[in-house]
Amino acid sequence: MGSAVTQYETRLLSEIRTLKEQNKRLTKKLQDVESYYIGRIEDIKKDYAETIVNLNKKVTILSKPLLEEDYIDKVFNSILLITGFTKQQLCSVLRKRELVIARHIGFYCLKQKGYPLNKIGEHFGGRDHATVINALKKMKNWEKVPKSYKNELDLKNKIKDILDNYDNIQITG
Secondary structure, rough: OHHHHHHHHHHHHHHEEEEEEHHHHHHHHHHHHHHHHHHHHHHHHHHHHHHHHHHHHHHHHHHHHHHHHHHHHHHHHHHHHOOHHHHHHHHHOOOHHHHHHHHHHHHHHHHHHOHHHHHHHOOOOOHHHHHHHHHHHHHHHHHHHOOOOOOHHHHHHHHHHHHHHHHHHOOOO
16 A cells, blocks of 8 residues: 555646646746837837827927917918008118017017027028127116106007907907
């Protein structure tokens, strides 16, 4: 009887060893598969992140000029609504006082939105950035001596109000 139990135990031990080896191989395969898919997921995440960055760059590149042109048109239209001066007049070389003041206010509105001085000048008839700087300095004087420049400040505020409420304005006529 002792040998029967020993043979049985030996066979059980052999099967246990076999099952343990199978378990080790399966665990190793499972780790390999898990490692592979984790790597793939990381690759996919990187590709996704790069794609999002590239798309954002493209959207920014595509939409920025459209938004800039849209705001610039709003500035010209706001000045037209208040003063009656057209874009062509504002971009011309004419030096009529009222026209120059309206032009300066246009410079100011674009500068407040962060437009570079050279771009502002370009949109107003190809003027130099120094012309824009000079105009903005003159406008600072308006603030320093408000009684002397009441009309100019009123005009600036009206145009700013139009710009601030531009999308809510309905023009009839």
